[in-house]
Amino acid sequence: MTVHGHFLRRAGIGTDPSFLHEERLYVNRERATLHVMERHRDHLVDDIETARSLAERAGIPWERSAAPVEARMLAVIGIGNRFRRDDGAGLEVARRLRESDPAGVEILEQEGEPASLLEAWSHAHEALVIDGVSSGAPPGTLHRFEVAEGPLPVELFSPSTHALGVADAVELARELDRLPGRLAVYGIEGEDFGVGEGLTATVQAAVDQLVAELHEELGGRDLRA
């Protein structure tokens, strides 16, 4: 697993007792994670059984949901604070995409706190991040970045209502070898970041445009393959 492999590479394989100690901690942690996942799986099976028997007892028709459960490999992460007007643009994109429930896509809404971002995308093969930004460009401008091509412009993804910005999270992930295979970052230029709910009209239009674009992109791919 990456954490462990990364650690070996960084620390150098050696017999330093403190290193061996650290390594043991990582191995224990991996084992613990696996254990938890197995337990979760067992509980899910139990829960499905319980739900099925309850439905039957109550006379509610029950059938297996049409779509098979697929491995979720693409993560769409909306970032922002919906109580800060246009800062909620990224969240709005995520919410809208969730409505259509694209297959094989995990849709998340986050605050932009870097450690949680790392966790959110580190198990995905591909991740799309959408954030509200302020760079001085006309409101509603869509900025697009492929992280593989270089660092994000810090002035664009600088912290606002978030502790550290998306740019920090990306660089942290790069250092720690925790970037997904592809990471694209979309910035929606905001107009009003004051307290309050609801997007400005210009930003709402940009959200509509990006949602349509992402629909097309996600719809054109079969992620279950």
Next chain:
Amino acid sequence: MAEEPRTRTIKTNALARVEGEGAMHVRIRDGEVDDVRLEIYEPPRFFEAFLRGRRFSEAPDITARICGICPVAYQTSAFNAIEDAFGMDVGEGITSLRRLMYCGEWVESHALHVFLLHAPDFLGFDSAWAMAREHGEVVEMGLNIKKAGNDLLRAVGGRAVHPVNVRVGGFYRAPAKRELEELVPALEAAREQASAAVDWVAKLPFPDFEQDYEFVALRHPERYAIEGGRLVSGSGLDIGPGEYEEHFTESHIEHSTALHSRMRDGGTYFLGPMARYSLNSEQLSPLAREAAERAALGPDCRNPFKSIIVRAVETLYALDEALRLIAAYDQPQPPALDAVPRDSEGCGWSEAPRGMLWHRYRLEADGAIAQAKIVPPTSQNQARIEEDLREFVRPRVELDDERLQWECEQAIRNYDPCISCSTHFLRLEVDRG
């Protein structure tokens, strides 16, 4: 010396998009600090207005949105206040589960601050990722500890951010013991790492800076106060949540839209890990006390830069306490008591990772919120941070502006101010006259 007055704006970094937050002004005259003013916190006035007319049951979830890092603190203070208004006592089982969830938040918040925000200051890195380049294993350790907190919060609260499982009166669903027991191996591993983390932060270089603080923190007769208690101070204050406004005042400061809190006698006070540690350290678990001893913290700590050690000790404690609570866990039945609204007023508080957070609600007979008041820890610490900066800048006026900004930011981060203003945000204006 040239007497031509000048005000130089050293850095205007970030936060341009949120006006009015994160500015610090230092006025220097004849080599002496003349004035220090800080605007770092915008109080949650919007939320207080937003709450009016809403159902009491919405208060925990709405106020949780004020902060992505301490939602549990907002939720806990909210239901403490509303349960106070309704005259409810949820009992030990529910209280223990709330404390367990709160431990998850302490771990998450402290690990984030210690490893990603504060440690880079001490080591001369301007970001966590620059630090990760040379200290990758330390950052990994921090992220791992933080993840244990996330997982705990998710297991009890239903989600890692903004827990959705809590309500006035208790929980929508209390986890089964086996669900919590699954967390044990990861929590144990994180506890071991947190212990190593205390030793690591203790070796950081600390400026020689001590102040005579008035520490204020909750105290509980039986345990290190987190989810409730009475408010005590180093000089003998001992009050319940309903008496808060008799002893503390909030006032508008001319230079700022923010409010500063002071004690009634006009003095500043200090909230947060260092206050909790200095007032209640004898209630820490043996493991946490041993770690504090190894780090030579002593019975109290008055160097705010060493708050990073105290945070590491509290992280260790929270993990240790979580394991204790899981071992003793008995699934509360029912998971919540029914809340019966009445025409009432109630106050409640809890120890957010960055210090005591107070709420007051006035409720109508039908359960609608007539008035809400929220006093967060960062606005209470603000006046104290300014005093620290005044003392801190005095022997450092000769530093160039860039260096001065760096050191001042570090001094502000000692207080782990709320997330919306906790990082490299600061607009510093040095007016050297």
